[in-house]
Amino acid sequence: xxxxxxxxxxxxxxxxxxxxxxxxxxxxxxxxxxxxxxxxxxxxxxxxxxxxxxxxxxxxxxxxxxxxxxxxxxxxxxxxxxxxxxxxxxxxxxxxxxxxxxxxxxxxxxxxxxxxxxxxxxxxxxxxxxxxxxxxxxxxxxxxxxxxxxxxxxxxxxxxxxxxxxxxxxxxxxxxxxxxxxxxxxxxxxxxxxxxxxxxxxxxxxxxxxxxxxxxxxxxxxxxxxxxxxxxxxxxxxxxxxxxxxxxxxxxxxxxxxxxxxxxxxxxxxxxxxxxxxxxxxxxxxxxxxxxxxxxxxxxxxxxxxxxxxx
Amino acid sequence: xxxxxxxxxxxxxxxxxxxxxxxxxxxxxxxxxxxxxxxxxxxxxxxxxxxxxxxxxxxxxxxxxxxxxxxxxxxxxxxxxxxxxxxxxxxxxxxxxxxxxxxxxxxxxxxxxxxxxxxxxxxxxxxxxxxxxxxxxxxxxxxxxxxxxxxxxxxxxxxxxxxxxxxxxxxxxxxxxxxxxxxxxxxxxxxxxxxxxxxxxxxxxxxxxxxxxxxxxxxxxxxxxxxxxxxxxxxxxxxxxxxxxxxxxxxxxxxxxxxxxxxxxxxxxxxxxxxxxxxxxxxxxxxxxxxxxxxxxxxxxxxxxxxxxxx
Numbered sequence: 306x307x308x309x310x311x312x313x314x315x316x317x318x319x320x321x322x323x324x325x326x327x328x329x330x331x332x333x334x335x336x337x338x339x340x341x342x343x344x345x346x347x348x349x350x351x352x353x354x355x356x357x358x359x360x361x362x363x364x365x366x367x368x369x370x371x372x373x374x375x376x377x378x379x380x381x382x383x384x385x386x387x388x389x390x391x392x393x394x395x396x397x398x399x400x401x402x403x404x405x406x407x408x409x410x411x412x413x414x415x416x417x418x419x420x421x422x423x424x425x426x427x428x429x430x431x432x433x434x435x436x437x438x439x440x441x442x443x444x445x446x447x448x449x450x451x452x453x454x455x456x457x458x459x460x461x462x463x464x465x466x467x468x469x470x471x472x473x474x475x476x477x478x479x480x481x482x483x484x485x486x487x488x489x490x491x492x493x494x495x496x497x498x499x500x501x502x503x504x505x506x507x508x509x510x511x512x513x514x515x516x517x518x519x520x521x522x523x524x525x526x527x528x529x530x531x532x533x534x535x536x537x538x539x540x541x542x543x544x545x546x547x548x549x550x551x552x553x554x555x556x557x558x559x560x561x562x563x564x565x566x567x568x569x570x571x572x573x574x575x576x577x578x579x580x581x582x583x584x585x586x587x588x589x590x591x592x593x594x595x596x597x598x599x600x601x602x603x604x605x606x607x608x609x610x611x612x613x614x615x616x
Numbered sequence: 617x618x619x620x621x622x623x624x625x626x627x628x629x630x631x632x633x634x635x636x637x638x639x640x641x642x643x644x645x646x647x648x649x650x651x652x653x654x655x656x657x658x659x660x661x662x663x664x665x666x667x668x669x670x671x672x673x674x675x676x677x678x679x680x681x682x683x684x685x686x687x688x689x690x691x692x693x694x695x696x697x698x699x700x701x702x703x704x705x706x707x708x709x710x711x712x713x714x715x716x717x718x719x720x721x722x723x724x725x726x727x728x729x730x731x732x733x734x735x736x737x738x739x740x741x742x743x744x745x746x747x748x749x750x751x752x753x754x755x756x757x758x759x760x761x762x763x764x765x766x767x768x769x770x771x772x773x774x775x776x777x778x779x780x781x782x783x784x785x786x787x788x789x790x791x792x793x794x795x796x797x798x799x800x801x802x803x804x805x806x807x808x809x810x811x812x813x814x815x816x817x818x819x820x821x822x823x824x825x826x827x828x829x830x831x832x833x834x835x836x837x838x839x840x841x842x843x844x845x846x847x848x849x850x851x852x853x854x855x856x857x858x859x860x861x862x863x864x865x866x867x868x869x870x871x872x873x874x875x876x877x878x879x880x881x882x883x884x885x886x887x888x889x890x891x892x893x894x895x896x897x898x899x900x901x902x903x904x905x906x907x908x909x910x911x912x913x914x915x916x917x918x919x920x921x922x923x924x925x926x927x
Contacts, residue, residue: 332657
């Protein structure tokens with residue numbers, strides 16, 4: 306096994322494009338763009354909780370960064386820099402090679418410089434910190450939703466949860482749905498372009514990591530409002546309904562925007578070639594409360610909203 | 617057990633002093649000071665590798681942040697913001713209460729806003745990311761050491777390693793040394809004031825986390841130089857010698873400065889009430905090579921330089 310420092314040199318040090326000093330000192334040095342605010346976020350991925358122990362290392366590398374990129378998308382920030390801290394069991398070099406290949410593929414896809422990190426021995430744990438930039442005062446927050454705003458969601462949430470259920474033997478998917486759902490699970494595509502386009506348009510935004518209803522709930526609580534949702538849920542399968550409403554790990558965006566700007570949001574769907582579905586409206590009333598019905602107005606009971614790591 | 621979100625509200629969310637948006641959204645928002653560069657670093661602490669499983673939670677909280685503060689000190693940066701990601705086994709609330717008490721005590725001691733993080737279930741793992749500021753171009757790097765520069769070290773390295781050896785039954789310390797060494801191990805005091813004072817004075821700097829010789833070695837390699845050291849090692853104890861030369865976890869600073877500025881460095885010792893010892897000079901020659909002798913000029917063999925997580 307090479308030393309910690311040989312591993313860093315071989316797999317974690319790559320040329321940077323917009324960084325003063327990258328991997329290799331006590332800290333990295335970046336020069337924020339004048340007039341921009343910095344948005345920062347960190348996410349920790351643990352084997353067994355966030356990924357299956359037998360996941361492909363390259364997929365895991367992609368996803369470890371992608372879930373952080375998604376936080377930038379949800380804030381309307383342009384992702385710029387990332388740090389990677391990794392605890393690894395007696396790691397084989399081939400695992401590290403594949404993992405970093407996926408990680409840097411995601412970094413390249415989103416224009417991110419990987420500027421530092423930490424490697425240590427321990428139960429597998431990946432902690433990524435990401436930095437993005439946003440013009441002062443324009444970040445998308447959870448707290449801006451107002452009564453009568455429309456509620457939108459991008460893409461098709463629930464696919465990652467279905468893919469996971471298939472892998473765990475709790476569901477049986479057929480092609481082409483299987484490949485689609487596994488791609489959503491293993492190679493999430495954070496909605497950065499959407500997040501940037503929503504600056505000055507959306508009143509609030511969040512990404513769907515814990516489940517559609519759970520994450521919408523965070524917007525509602527932060528904004529002190531409720532919601533009336535009309536969602537077309539698959540009638541034939543309680544399981545698909547659960548995945549749609551409470552499945553995590555999709556990294557789509559849920560956001561709110563004034564009803565008067567419905568056309569602008571709808572136009573983004575074709576510009577970005579991304580489904581954007583209006584699923585309801587913000588209501589005055591109890592903060593966090595959600596009334597859910599199908600498109601015909603029949604109430605749907607909510608069993609649970611999503612994932613809670615300590616619940 | 618409260619939910620993840622209740623835990624965050626109760627223990628991880630505190631008022632901030634210089635932050636646009638702290639804990640509670642997809643990302644935190646900070647506004648870097650114009651004209652300053654941002655120095656960023658991340659460190660991951662794993663039970664069994666970086667701390668004993670039975671360590672006091674409050675000490676661990678202090679140390680998890682302090683080791684990151686030390687990276688800022690080594691760069692000459694003023695620490696300003698931190699993120700905390702934590703994987704916890706079925707954590708008791710009392711553990712979290714104590715841990716966060718120590719963590720925020722360190723944050724308060726160094727004027728740091730804790731602006732976000734992540735909590736998840738898993739084998740205990742703490743990953744802290746820290747951000748500091750430094751005027752453009754003034755950060756202390758590892759790569760600036762030049763032949764004939766003097767090599768200095770702050771404080772008394774080796775105390776943390778001795779404290780750890782005592783706890784592990786590999787050494788038997790008596791008071792008052794025991795308390796002194798346990799304090800060094802559990803409550804390291806990062807040398808931020810020293811790091812700030814060394815801007816424009818030191819040619820290179822690093823903090824002693826892996827061991828005095830190992831970390832000096834990083835300066836030598838980054839600078840393409842060697843070193844001649846004269847160190848007064850305790851003659852009576854091979855163990856204390858090993859702790860001094862190769863013991864990690866002290867978070868003192870090792871730095872180099874031009875010999876012409878010896879007096880300025882020496883004067884800092886009294887200003888800061890901190891021992892600063894000149895332990896040798898930088899030599900041209902093989903990058904990373906260290907010649908070590910005692911103050912009488914007798915060569916001392918180097919058995920190993922410090923800690924390598926994968927070696």
